[in-house]
Amino acid sequence: MKYLFFVQTDGRGHMTQAITLKERLEKSGHSIVGLVVGSDKRKKLPAFFTEQFTCPFFDLESPKFLIRKNGKGIRIVASFFYTIYRLPIYLSAIKKVKKIINDLQPDAIVNFYEPLAGNYYHVFKDKRPMFCLGHQFFINHPAFKNPEINFLNKIFFRLYNYLTAGSRATKIALSFTEELDLPRKNLFVCPPLIREAIKNSSSSNQNFILAYILVSGYSEEIIAWSQKHPDYQVEAFWDKHEQAETHFGNNLTFHYLNGQKFIERLSSCSSYVTTGGFDSVCEAAYLQKNILMIPAQNHFEQKSNAADAKRAGIAISAKHFDISLIADKQTKTHHLAALQAFKKWVDDYDEKIINILEGKEAKRI
Template sequence: MHFVFIVQGEGRGHMTQAISLRNMLVQNGHEVKAVLVGQSARREIPHFFIEKIKSKVIGFESPNFVLDSKKKGLRIAESFRVNLMKSRTFWSNLHVIDQTVQQHQPHVVVNFYDLLAGIYSFCYKDKRKFKFVCVGHQLLFEHSGFEFTRKRKIEKNLLRLHTRITTSKSDLNLGLSFVTMPHEPKKRLYVVPPLLRNEVLSQKSEDKNFLLGYMVNEGYAEDIIAWHSRHKHISLVCFWDKKEAKDPYCPHENLVFYQLNDERFVEHMRTCSGYLSTAGFESICEAMYWGKPILMVPTAHHYEQLCNSLDATKAGAGISHDKFDISLLMEYIPRHKNRQNEFQEWVQRAETIFMQLLTQ
């Protein structure tokens, strides 16, 4: 079977999921003909993704969030305004998606939670000759068993609206989950394991006595540097996406910031003592696979990440806080209850489950 991927390019999570699924498909005799990546002006498609996806990569501008002045949190109202002003560009990019699909004539188009891909599915539904499948942790927000925070109901409704647009006219929705949950076929919703790459699955965890941090939004580095200035005896390695910064950047002893490099990041994840990050789904899963205690700090005004942190805490991944107070992680590490074996068993079922759902 032939596949085309459409990947949301914000952060690394959806990209690494796409790499994992591509490898599964190829190992089972299928082919990914092209990969479209929705991106914003402030992001570049990482080199590691272009190298490892091993298919033609086509970038296009897709709706995205606007950061606040400190480059930490999201500005929801401003994001809506800016994206509305770019509506002509987005409408034009629907044709970019369609041209790629028409050129390669896939049996299946897989959408890794890109909003414009969902709009494409709706607008071009009458000419579709392929199965449209959506993949992402966010799809679990439609599951009857998913627990939301009781606060911020407006943001909850906006998030669910976003998810419903992204999955518009889909044939199948595959919700990535930390734990097993019942399928809900009436909603076309099937609960599946996380998509982790071979670099994670094939290596064992070690502890080399340092902490690892990852932040998509560079503004959080100020908090990290301020904390570490009072705890310089702690070895801390961080990854960020500040394109103009030196690589590596060392504010002071025992603290280093690297530009995002996939192989380097995975090796540091494998060997760290604990992990701190904004609450992106994929890196939480990698930390859980290797049994690493986690401090999750959801990006300000990012309701999706708040939901991720609550879900991961419930699954035993670690603790959540509204600031990068790394002392909390240091205190938590000795009492972390490792659920590594249980989580690994769930993850290792991924290939069988995905092949059954995608190729039947």
């Protein structure tokens, strides 16, 4: 089959998912005929992502959340009005999507939480199957427990889910735990997409803590903590691309995001600290790491990820980068049984997503 990918490029997670699924589909004899990314023109797409695709590549401007001035959260209301203001640009992008699809003639669309794909289906009523992947769709499963957050943020999150997928799309809810499918809701629960490079890496516990931050505002908290705790070695990844490495004192190094280096450092760290992203937490859990999550302010998606990771027993969460919560290697933020169950869930059902995309999964329900 011929698949067209749509990828949201906020953070690293959806890009990593796309790379992993691309490799698995091609291994099964399918092809990726094109890649559409909804991007923020102010940000440079990382090489670890763009270098993995040789198919036609289309970079279109897409609705994005606005970051607070302190770099520690999102501005919900401002983001809404900014989207309205730039609506003509986004409508133009949707028309470009129609031309791309007409030119490439894919058999199916795979959407990694990019609203351009969902809105294209809402506007043009395309009959091709669309598969939407993300932990975000797990909020529609009864096993999900809502985090404490204001009502307005919840409404915006559910609206964003609808704009991304719609009612006809097959929703593939990535989950920390094995749960029942809900075929009547067109909702299928699958394990996270763990890269082969992670699965094949040799996990160890060296004497440093690894951090990854989606928004650079949290770097100040990491720097402050490292200055107060000079006996602890900390390495961190961020999206500042001015230089490959930035050093703060003798015990803290920030790296510009690099795929291979991230895998190497994640495999070797004693503990992992991050904002509320989903995929890197899954990779750390697969490697049986100690995990602390700090969801970005006003970010319902990240708060949901953190609450669900806590439900699954694989991580703890905090409001600030208090790395002391996991700095002691003897401190356990997880239950060993929960991490082992997570790894088994991933390994035992690794082909489930491919079966769904090929139309085979219905036979197993």
